[in-house]
Amino acid sequence: MKSIMLATVVALSATAALAEGQMPGAHFIENWDLDQDGAVSLEDITTRRGDVFLTFDADENGALDAEEYVYFDEARANDMENNGGHGQGNGMRRASEGMTLAFNDTDGNGEVSREEFLAHSADWLAMLDRNGDGGVTTADFGRQ
Template sequence: MRKTTFILTTAALAFALPALAENQPGAHFIEMWDLDENGSVSIEEARERRGDIFTTFDADDDGVLSAEDYVMFDEAREADMKEHGIGKGQGQGKGQGQGKGKGQGKGHGQGKGKGMGQGMGEHSAAMSMTRENADLDGDGQVTREEFLAGVDIWFPKQDRNGDGVISKEDFGRM
Protein backbone atom coordinates (compact mmCIF):
# COMPACT_ATOMS: atom_id res chain seq x y z
CA MET A 1 0.00 0.00 0.00
CA ARG A 2 2.78 2.41 0.89
CA LYS A 3 4.60 1.82 -2.41
CA THR A 4 1.33 2.35 -4.33
CA THR A 5 0.80 5.69 -2.59
CA PHE A 6 4.42 6.63 -3.30
CA ILE A 7 4.01 5.61 -6.93
CA LEU A 8 0.92 7.73 -7.43
CA THR A 9 2.45 10.72 -5.63
CA THR A 10 5.74 10.44 -7.48
CA ALA A 11 4.00 9.91 -10.81
CA ALA A 12 2.28 13.24 -10.43
CA LEU A 13 5.62 14.91 -9.71
CA ALA A 14 8.15 13.01 -11.78
CA PHE A 15 6.97 13.01 -15.36
CA ALA A 16 8.77 15.18 -17.77
CA LEU A 17 6.90 15.94 -20.87
CA PRO A 18 7.57 19.06 -22.88
CA ALA A 19 4.39 20.98 -22.29
CA LEU A 20 2.72 24.27 -22.82
CA ALA A 21 2.17 25.44 -19.27
CA GLU A 22 0.51 28.80 -19.60
CA ASN A 23 1.89 29.13 -23.15
CA GLN A 24 5.48 28.40 -22.08
CA PRO A 25 6.86 25.35 -23.87
CA GLY A 26 8.85 23.10 -21.57
CA ALA A 27 7.63 24.70 -18.32
CA HIS A 28 6.31 21.41 -16.92
CA PHE A 29 9.55 19.64 -17.79
CA ILE A 30 11.72 22.30 -16.16
CA GLU A 31 9.49 22.37 -13.09
CA MET A 32 9.72 18.62 -12.59
CA TRP A 33 13.34 17.90 -13.56
CA ASP A 34 15.23 21.04 -12.44
CA LEU A 35 16.31 19.62 -9.08
CA ASP A 36 18.46 22.59 -8.04
CA GLU A 37 15.82 25.07 -9.26
CA ASN A 38 18.26 27.15 -11.33
CA GLY A 39 16.03 27.27 -14.42
CA SER A 40 17.77 24.52 -16.39
CA VAL A 41 18.25 20.76 -16.27
CA SER A 42 21.75 19.29 -16.37
CA ILE A 43 22.46 15.76 -17.56
CA GLU A 44 23.20 14.82 -13.94
CA GLU A 45 19.75 16.07 -12.88
CA ALA A 46 18.20 14.11 -15.75
CA ARG A 47 19.96 10.92 -14.64
CA GLU A 48 18.89 11.41 -11.04
CA ARG A 49 15.25 12.11 -11.93
CA ARG A 50 15.14 9.18 -14.33
CA GLY A 51 16.56 6.94 -11.59
CA ASP A 52 13.79 8.14 -9.27
CA ILE A 53 11.20 7.30 -11.90
CA PHE A 54 12.67 3.82 -12.37
CA THR A 55 12.61 3.16 -8.63
CA THR A 56 9.01 4.34 -8.42
CA PHE A 57 7.73 1.95 -11.06
CA ASP A 58 9.89 -1.11 -10.29
CA ALA A 59 7.04 -2.59 -8.23
CA ASP A 60 8.91 -5.68 -7.03
CA ASP A 61 12.27 -3.94 -6.61
CA ASP A 62 14.04 -6.47 -8.85
CA GLY A 63 15.95 -3.90 -10.94
CA VAL A 64 13.80 -4.56 -14.02
CA LEU A 65 10.73 -2.82 -15.41
CA SER A 66 8.60 -5.70 -16.63
CA ALA A 67 5.56 -5.54 -18.86
CA GLU A 68 3.41 -5.41 -15.71
CA ASP A 69 5.43 -2.50 -14.30
CA TYR A 70 4.98 -0.66 -17.59
CA VAL A 71 1.19 -0.94 -17.35
CA MET A 72 1.25 1.23 -14.22
CA PHE A 73 3.93 3.50 -15.70
CA ASP A 74 1.91 4.05 -18.90
CA GLU A 75 -1.26 4.81 -16.92
CA ALA A 76 0.55 7.37 -14.77
CA ARG A 77 2.22 8.94 -17.82
CA GLU A 78 -1.15 9.21 -19.59
CA ALA A 79 -2.77 10.82 -16.54
CA ASP A 80 0.08 13.34 -16.30
CA MET A 81 -0.25 14.19 -19.99
CA LYS A 82 -3.97 14.74 -19.62
CA GLU A 83 -3.56 16.86 -16.50
CA HIS A 84 -1.02 19.12 -18.20
CA GLY A 85 -2.78 19.46 -21.56
CA ILE A 86 -0.28 17.36 -23.42
CA GLY A 87 -2.02 15.49 -26.18
CA LYS A 88 -1.68 13.84 -29.48
CA GLY A 89 -1.45 15.47 -32.77
CA GLN A 90 -0.81 19.16 -32.54
CA GLY A 91 2.41 19.12 -34.38
CA GLN A 92 4.26 19.59 -37.56
CA GLY A 93 6.33 16.44 -37.27
CA LYS A 94 4.17 13.38 -36.95
CA GLY A 95 0.83 14.82 -35.93
CA GLN A 96 -2.35 12.98 -36.77
CA GLY A 97 -4.96 14.69 -38.91
CA GLN A 98 -4.09 17.92 -40.65
CA GLY A 99 -0.51 18.17 -39.37
CA LYS A 100 2.43 18.15 -41.75
CA GLY A 101 3.16 14.50 -41.07
CA LYS A 102 1.59 11.25 -40.11
CA GLY A 103 1.45 8.93 -37.15
CA GLN A 104 0.08 9.22 -33.67
CA GLY A 105 0.80 12.78 -32.68
CA LYS A 106 4.46 12.60 -31.76
CA GLY A 107 5.18 15.90 -33.44
CA HIS A 108 5.93 19.19 -31.84
CA GLY A 109 5.05 22.69 -32.79
CA GLN A 110 1.85 24.40 -33.80
CA GLY A 111 0.29 22.23 -36.52
CA LYS A 112 -3.43 21.52 -36.80
CA GLY A 113 -3.36 17.87 -35.82
CA LYS A 114 -6.24 16.06 -34.21
CA GLY A 115 -6.21 16.14 -30.42
CA MET A 116 -5.64 18.53 -27.59
CA GLY A 117 -2.55 20.24 -26.26
CA GLN A 118 1.11 20.15 -27.15
CA GLY A 119 2.38 17.04 -28.88
CA MET A 120 5.19 15.01 -27.38
CA GLY A 121 8.37 15.71 -29.25
CA GLU A 122 9.92 12.62 -30.76
CA HIS A 123 13.05 13.33 -28.70
CA SER A 124 11.23 14.10 -25.46
CA ALA A 125 12.10 12.55 -22.12
CA ALA A 126 8.69 10.88 -22.05
CA MET A 127 9.12 9.26 -25.44
CA SER A 128 12.57 7.99 -24.48
CA MET A 129 11.08 6.25 -21.45
CA THR A 130 8.51 4.23 -23.37
CA ARG A 131 9.15 0.51 -23.23
CA GLU A 132 9.90 0.28 -26.94
CA ASN A 133 12.57 2.99 -26.67
CA ALA A 134 14.01 2.09 -23.26
CA ASP A 135 14.42 -1.64 -23.97
CA LEU A 136 17.81 -1.21 -25.62
CA ASP A 137 18.57 -4.92 -26.03
CA GLY A 138 15.03 -5.83 -27.18
CA ASP A 139 14.48 -8.58 -24.59
CA GLY A 140 11.08 -7.27 -23.44
CA GLN A 141 12.39 -6.01 -20.10
CA VAL A 142 14.01 -2.73 -19.17
CA THR A 143 16.85 -2.89 -16.67
CA ARG A 144 17.85 0.06 -14.53
CA GLU A 145 21.04 0.34 -16.60
CA GLU A 146 19.07 0.49 -19.86
CA PHE A 147 16.65 3.03 -18.42
CA LEU A 148 19.47 5.30 -17.25
CA ALA A 149 21.45 4.85 -20.49
CA GLY A 150 18.49 6.40 -22.28
CA VAL A 151 19.49 9.78 -20.84
CA ASP A 152 22.66 9.77 -22.94
CA ILE A 153 20.59 9.12 -26.06
CA TRP A 154 17.75 11.55 -25.35
CA PHE A 155 19.46 14.48 -23.58
CA PRO A 156 21.67 15.74 -26.45
CA LYS A 157 18.69 15.70 -28.83
CA GLN A 158 16.56 17.76 -26.45
CA ASP A 159 19.42 20.21 -25.80
CA ARG A 160 18.65 21.87 -29.10
CA ASN A 161 20.93 24.87 -28.61
CA GLY A 162 23.87 22.69 -27.51
CA ASP A 163 24.70 24.57 -24.31
CA GLY A 164 24.91 21.43 -22.16
CA VAL A 165 21.67 22.02 -20.26
CA ILE A 166 17.99 21.87 -21.10
CA SER A 167 16.17 25.14 -20.50
CA LYS A 168 13.15 26.93 -21.89
CA GLU A 169 15.25 27.93 -24.91
CA ASP A 170 15.33 24.26 -25.98
CA PHE A 171 11.55 24.12 -26.43
CA GLY A 172 9.27 25.63 -29.02
CA ARG A 173 10.35 26.78 -32.44
CA MET A 174 13.99 27.17 -33.32
Template sequence: MMKRVMIALGLIACAAQATAQGRQPGVLFFEQWDADGNGSVSRSEAHARRADMFAMFDQSGDGRLSAEELAGAADYRQQMAEAGFGPAGGGRGTGARAAMPLFLDADGDGFLSAAEFESGEARWFTRRDRSGDGVIAPDDFGRR
Protein backbone atom coordinates in the same frame (compact mmCIF):
# COMPACT_ATOMS: atom_id res chain seq x y z
CA MET B 1 2.69 1.57 -4.48
CA MET B 2 -0.46 3.53 -3.58
CA LYS B 3 1.71 6.43 -2.39
CA ARG B 4 3.42 6.59 -5.79
CA VAL B 5 0.08 6.56 -7.59
CA MET B 6 -1.25 9.35 -5.38
CA ILE B 7 1.88 11.46 -5.98
CA ALA B 8 1.54 10.96 -9.73
CA LEU B 9 -2.14 11.87 -9.68
CA GLY B 10 -1.38 14.98 -7.64
CA LEU B 11 1.27 16.06 -10.13
CA ILE B 12 -1.15 15.53 -13.00
CA ALA B 13 -3.82 17.62 -11.29
CA CYS B 14 -1.37 20.44 -10.54
CA ALA B 15 -0.03 20.34 -14.07
CA ALA B 16 -3.48 20.46 -15.61
CA GLN B 17 -4.42 23.42 -13.43
CA ALA B 18 -1.22 25.29 -14.28
CA THR B 19 -1.64 24.59 -17.98
CA ALA B 20 -5.20 25.88 -17.84
CA GLN B 21 -3.82 29.08 -16.33
CA GLY B 22 -1.71 29.65 -19.45
CA ARG B 23 1.78 28.67 -18.27
CA GLN B 24 4.39 28.25 -20.95
CA PRO B 25 5.43 24.77 -22.17
CA GLY B 26 8.30 23.39 -20.13
CA VAL B 27 7.76 25.46 -16.98
CA LEU B 28 6.40 22.49 -15.09
CA PHE B 29 9.24 20.30 -16.38
CA PHE B 30 11.76 22.67 -14.80
CA GLU B 31 9.85 22.76 -11.53
CA GLN B 32 10.27 18.99 -11.33
CA TRP B 33 13.72 18.45 -12.89
CA ASP B 34 15.77 21.60 -12.16
CA ALA B 35 17.11 20.57 -8.75
CA ASP B 36 19.40 23.57 -8.26
CA GLY B 37 16.85 26.12 -9.53
CA ASN B 38 19.18 27.73 -12.08
CA GLY B 39 16.65 27.62 -14.92
CA SER B 40 18.10 24.67 -16.82
CA VAL B 41 18.54 20.93 -16.36
CA SER B 42 22.06 19.54 -16.49
CA ARG B 43 22.98 15.97 -17.35
CA SER B 44 23.57 15.21 -13.65
CA GLU B 45 20.14 16.57 -12.69
CA ALA B 46 18.55 14.55 -15.49
CA HIS B 47 20.41 11.42 -14.38
CA ALA B 48 19.18 11.79 -10.79
CA ARG B 49 15.58 12.45 -11.85
CA ARG B 50 15.54 9.53 -14.29
CA ALA B 51 16.81 7.27 -11.48
CA ASP B 52 13.87 8.49 -9.38
CA MET B 53 11.52 7.74 -12.27
CA PHE B 54 12.91 4.22 -12.66
CA ALA B 55 12.32 3.58 -8.95
CA MET B 56 8.80 5.02 -9.18
CA PHE B 57 7.81 2.70 -12.03
CA ASP B 58 9.48 -0.38 -10.56
CA GLN B 59 6.26 -1.29 -8.77
CA SER B 60 7.48 -4.79 -7.91
CA GLY B 61 10.73 -3.46 -6.44
CA ASP B 62 12.76 -6.11 -8.24
CA GLY B 63 15.19 -3.68 -9.90
CA ARG B 64 13.80 -4.14 -13.39
CA LEU B 65 10.84 -2.86 -15.38
CA SER B 66 8.39 -5.34 -16.87
CA ALA B 67 6.24 -4.66 -19.93
CA GLU B 68 3.34 -3.85 -17.61
CA GLU B 69 5.42 -1.41 -15.57
CA LEU B 70 6.65 0.20 -18.78
CA ALA B 71 3.06 0.51 -20.01
CA GLY B 72 2.27 2.45 -16.85
CA ALA B 73 5.33 4.61 -17.46
CA ALA B 74 4.22 5.31 -21.04
CA ASP B 75 0.75 6.32 -19.89
CA TYR B 76 2.26 8.56 -17.21
CA ARG B 77 4.65 10.20 -19.72
CA GLN B 78 1.80 10.90 -22.10
CA GLN B 79 -0.33 12.45 -19.35
CA MET B 80 2.60 14.58 -18.22
CA ALA B 81 3.27 15.72 -21.79
CA GLU B 82 -0.37 16.65 -22.26
CA ALA B 83 -0.26 18.60 -19.00
CA GLY B 84 2.81 20.59 -20.10
CA PHE B 85 5.62 18.76 -18.33
CA GLY B 86 7.56 18.06 -21.49
CA PRO B 87 7.47 16.92 -25.08
CA ALA B 88 4.75 14.52 -26.14
CA GLY B 89 5.53 10.86 -26.67
CA GLY B 90 6.08 11.22 -30.38
CA GLY B 91 3.03 9.28 -31.47
CA ARG B 92 4.11 5.97 -29.98
CA GLY B 93 0.79 5.47 -28.25
CA THR B 94 0.37 3.72 -24.95
CA GLY B 95 0.26 0.17 -23.70
CA ALA B 96 2.88 -2.49 -23.06
CA ARG B 97 3.90 -2.90 -26.69
CA ALA B 98 4.36 0.83 -27.29
CA ALA B 99 6.12 1.30 -23.96
CA MET B 100 8.78 -1.40 -24.33
CA PRO B 101 11.81 0.30 -25.84
CA LEU B 102 13.24 -2.84 -27.38
CA PHE B 103 16.45 -1.09 -28.36
CA LEU B 104 17.24 -0.74 -24.63
CA ASP B 105 16.54 -4.38 -23.73
CA ALA B 106 20.14 -5.46 -24.42
CA ASP B 107 19.78 -9.01 -23.14
CA GLY B 108 16.37 -9.56 -24.77
CA ASP B 109 14.72 -10.84 -21.61
CA GLY B 110 11.65 -8.60 -21.92
CA PHE B 111 12.62 -6.47 -18.92
CA LEU B 112 14.64 -3.29 -18.48
CA SER B 113 17.22 -3.32 -15.74
CA ALA B 114 18.38 -0.07 -14.20
CA ALA B 115 21.58 -0.36 -16.25
CA GLU B 116 19.63 -0.89 -19.48
CA PHE B 117 17.37 2.04 -18.64
CA GLU B 118 20.41 4.24 -17.95
CA SER B 119 21.93 3.23 -21.28
CA GLY B 120 19.21 5.23 -23.02
CA GLU B 121 19.88 8.35 -20.98
CA ALA B 122 22.30 9.99 -23.44
CA ARG B 123 19.82 9.57 -26.28
CA TRP B 124 16.97 10.87 -24.10
CA PHE B 125 18.95 13.94 -23.04
CA THR B 126 20.22 14.74 -26.55
CA ARG B 127 16.72 14.51 -27.99
CA ARG B 128 15.47 17.06 -25.45
CA ASP B 129 18.49 19.38 -25.67
CA ARG B 130 17.38 20.74 -29.03
CA SER B 131 19.83 23.65 -28.94
CA GLY B 132 22.76 21.28 -28.36
CA ASP B 133 24.25 23.41 -25.59
CA GLY B 134 24.57 20.59 -23.05
CA VAL B 135 21.61 21.59 -20.87
CA ILE B 136 17.85 21.40 -21.24
CA ALA B 137 16.70 25.01 -21.10
CA PRO B 138 13.45 26.87 -21.78
CA ASP B 139 14.43 27.46 -25.42
CA ASP B 140 14.40 23.68 -25.92
CA PHE B 141 10.60 23.69 -25.51
CA GLY B 142 7.83 24.90 -27.77
CA ARG B 143 7.24 24.42 -31.46
CA ARG B 144 10.06 23.06 -33.56
Protein backbone atom coordinates in the same frame (compact mmCIF):
# COMPACT_ATOMS: atom_id res chain seq x y z
CA MET C 1 3.55 -0.95 -3.90
CA LYS C 2 4.49 2.65 -4.45
CA SER C 3 1.66 5.13 -4.56
CA ILE C 4 0.25 6.38 -7.83
CA MET C 5 0.33 9.88 -6.37
CA LEU C 6 4.10 9.73 -5.94
CA ALA C 7 4.39 8.31 -9.42
CA THR C 8 2.41 11.16 -10.90
CA VAL C 9 4.10 13.94 -8.98
CA VAL C 10 7.71 12.80 -9.21
CA ALA C 11 8.03 10.55 -12.21
CA LEU C 12 5.66 11.81 -14.77
CA SER C 13 6.39 15.46 -14.80
CA ALA C 14 8.78 14.77 -17.65
CA THR C 15 5.95 14.05 -20.01
CA ALA C 16 3.39 16.45 -18.64
CA ALA C 17 2.06 18.85 -21.23
CA LEU C 18 1.97 22.49 -20.37
CA ALA C 19 -0.81 24.22 -18.58
CA GLU C 20 -2.50 26.94 -20.61
CA GLY C 21 -0.53 30.19 -20.60
CA GLN C 22 2.73 28.61 -19.45
CA MET C 23 5.92 28.95 -21.44
CA PRO C 24 6.65 25.78 -23.46
CA GLY C 25 8.75 23.40 -21.39
CA ALA C 26 8.20 25.25 -18.09
CA HIS C 27 6.52 22.29 -16.40
CA PHE C 28 9.38 20.00 -17.45
CA ILE C 29 12.04 22.42 -16.20
CA GLU C 30 10.19 22.98 -12.94
CA ASN C 31 10.17 19.25 -12.21
CA TRP C 32 13.53 18.13 -13.59
CA ASP C 33 15.83 21.07 -12.76
CA LEU C 34 16.94 19.78 -9.37
CA ASP C 35 19.37 22.60 -8.59
CA GLN C 36 16.89 25.21 -9.86
CA ASP C 37 19.41 26.99 -12.07
CA GLY C 38 17.00 27.20 -15.02
CA ALA C 39 18.61 24.35 -16.99
CA VAL C 40 18.21 20.59 -16.70
CA SER C 41 21.68 19.04 -16.71
CA LEU C 42 22.77 15.47 -17.33
CA GLU C 43 23.16 15.10 -13.55
CA ASP C 44 19.58 16.31 -13.02
CA ILE C 45 18.27 13.89 -15.65
CA THR C 46 20.22 10.93 -14.30
CA THR C 47 19.07 11.56 -10.74
CA ARG C 48 15.43 12.06 -11.67
CA ARG C 49 15.41 9.05 -14.02
CA GLY C 50 16.64 7.00 -11.09
CA ASP C 51 13.69 8.29 -9.05
CA VAL C 52 11.30 7.45 -11.88
CA PHE C 53 12.68 3.95 -12.17
CA LEU C 54 12.32 3.27 -8.44
CA THR C 55 8.78 4.59 -8.47
CA PHE C 56 7.62 2.08 -11.08
CA ASP C 57 9.73 -0.95 -10.16
CA ALA C 58 6.82 -2.28 -8.09
CA ASP C 59 8.38 -5.67 -7.35
CA GLU C 60 11.76 -4.04 -6.65
CA ASN C 61 13.63 -6.56 -8.80
CA GLY C 62 15.75 -3.98 -10.62
CA ALA C 63 13.80 -4.14 -13.90
CA LEU C 64 10.65 -2.63 -15.35
CA ASP C 65 8.77 -5.46 -17.03
CA ALA C 66 5.91 -5.12 -19.52
CA GLU C 67 3.27 -5.00 -16.76
CA GLU C 68 5.10 -2.28 -14.84
CA TYR C 69 5.54 -0.36 -18.09
CA VAL C 70 1.75 -0.46 -18.60
CA TYR C 71 1.34 1.40 -15.31
CA PHE C 72 4.18 3.76 -16.20
CA ASP C 73 2.61 4.55 -19.60
CA GLU C 74 -0.85 5.02 -18.07
CA ALA C 75 0.47 7.34 -15.39
CA ARG C 76 2.35 9.42 -17.98
CA ALA C 77 -0.76 9.62 -20.17
CA ASN C 78 -2.90 10.68 -17.20
CA ASP C 79 -0.38 13.32 -16.23
CA MET C 80 -0.32 14.70 -19.77
CA GLU C 81 -4.12 14.80 -19.87
CA ASN C 82 -4.28 16.55 -16.51
CA ASN C 83 -1.80 19.16 -17.71
CA GLY C 84 -3.42 20.09 -21.03
CA GLY C 85 -1.84 17.42 -23.24
CA HIS C 86 -3.44 18.86 -26.34
CA GLY C 87 -0.64 21.45 -26.71
CA GLN C 88 2.40 19.37 -25.91
CA GLY C 89 4.44 20.15 -29.02
CA ASN C 90 7.57 18.42 -30.29
CA GLY C 91 9.60 19.01 -27.13
CA MET C 92 7.16 17.13 -24.96
CA ARG C 93 6.84 14.36 -27.56
CA ARG C 94 10.61 13.92 -27.37
CA ALA C 95 10.40 13.91 -23.56
CA SER C 96 7.73 11.23 -23.71
CA GLU C 97 9.63 9.13 -26.24
CA GLY C 98 12.69 9.05 -23.99
CA MET C 99 10.70 7.26 -21.29
CA THR C 100 9.24 4.49 -23.46
CA LEU C 101 10.05 0.80 -23.27
CA ALA C 102 11.23 0.83 -26.89
CA PHE C 103 13.70 3.66 -26.25
CA ASN C 104 15.13 2.16 -23.07
CA ASP C 105 15.15 -1.59 -23.76
CA THR C 106 18.69 -1.76 -25.11
CA ASP C 107 18.95 -5.55 -25.24
CA GLY C 108 15.43 -6.05 -26.61
CA ASN C 109 14.38 -8.54 -23.93
CA GLY C 110 11.03 -6.83 -23.22
CA GLU C 111 12.05 -5.23 -19.94
CA VAL C 112 14.27 -2.37 -18.86
CA SER C 113 16.88 -2.78 -16.16
CA ARG C 114 17.84 0.14 -13.96
CA GLU C 115 21.22 0.17 -15.69
CA GLU C 116 19.59 0.40 -19.13
CA PHE C 117 17.26 3.16 -17.97
CA LEU C 118 20.07 5.24 -16.49
CA ALA C 119 22.40 4.54 -19.40
CA HIS C 120 19.96 6.36 -21.69
CA SER C 121 20.12 9.57 -19.66
CA ALA C 122 22.67 11.18 -22.01
CA ASP C 123 20.74 10.01 -25.08
CA TRP C 124 17.58 11.55 -23.70
CA LEU C 125 19.37 14.80 -22.89
CA ALA C 126 20.65 14.93 -26.47
CA MET C 127 17.09 14.43 -27.79
CA LEU C 128 15.75 17.25 -25.64
CA ASP C 129 18.64 19.72 -26.03
CA ARG C 130 17.69 21.14 -29.43
CA ASN C 131 20.19 24.00 -29.32
CA GLY C 132 23.08 21.74 -28.24
CA ASP C 133 24.21 23.84 -25.29
CA GLY C 134 24.44 20.86 -22.93
CA GLY C 135 21.34 21.61 -20.88
CA VAL C 136 17.60 21.65 -21.36
CA THR C 137 15.86 25.00 -20.94
CA THR C 138 12.53 26.38 -22.10
CA ALA C 139 14.36 27.45 -25.28
CA ASP C 140 14.49 23.77 -26.24
CA PHE C 141 10.68 23.53 -26.30
CA GLY C 142 8.00 25.06 -28.46
CA ARG C 143 8.43 26.17 -32.03
CA GLN C 144 11.84 26.77 -33.50
